[in-house]
Amino acid sequence: MREKSGAGFRACDRICAGAGGEDKGMSRFGFEEMQEIQRELQEKYKGRWGGLSPEKGRSSLLWMITEMGEVADIIKKQGDESIMQDAQCRHHFVEEMCDVMMYFNDVMLCYSITPEEIEKVYLEKHHTNMGRW
Secondary structure (H helix, E strand, C coil): CCCCCCCCCCHHHHHHECHHHCECCCCCCCHHHHHHHHHHHHHHCHHHHCCCCHHHHHHHHHHHHHHHHHHHHHHHHHHHHHHHHCHHHHHHHHHHHHHHHHHHHHHHHHCCCCHHHHHHHHHHHHHHHHCCC
16 A cells, blocks of 8 residues: 655545545556646656747657657567567556656647547547558
């Protein structure tokens, strides 16, 4: 059980803690939770990173692309089978994917894109794609 008092109780602790404090895992981990964690991180380093703004969103997008290159590098150098079979390789791959998602969420925050907005447009795009060809 995680302690719920003091400065050490962070956003990810609140998200992972279920009723009564037991760890509920990440089964309900979506954009709202990711954005809450990213807001916390951005607030902590606001003086160093400059806060959230459209100008910062541009840089975050470029950093996200850099992280995507690291993901591609693992695929290229380690191969699909290693990602699927080797626990260490898979962990590294997922870790780099998380970096991509963190920057993606930073971009969303910088441009004030809400999870609800993403859901609406995502579903519209899915409907469009399902009607192609």
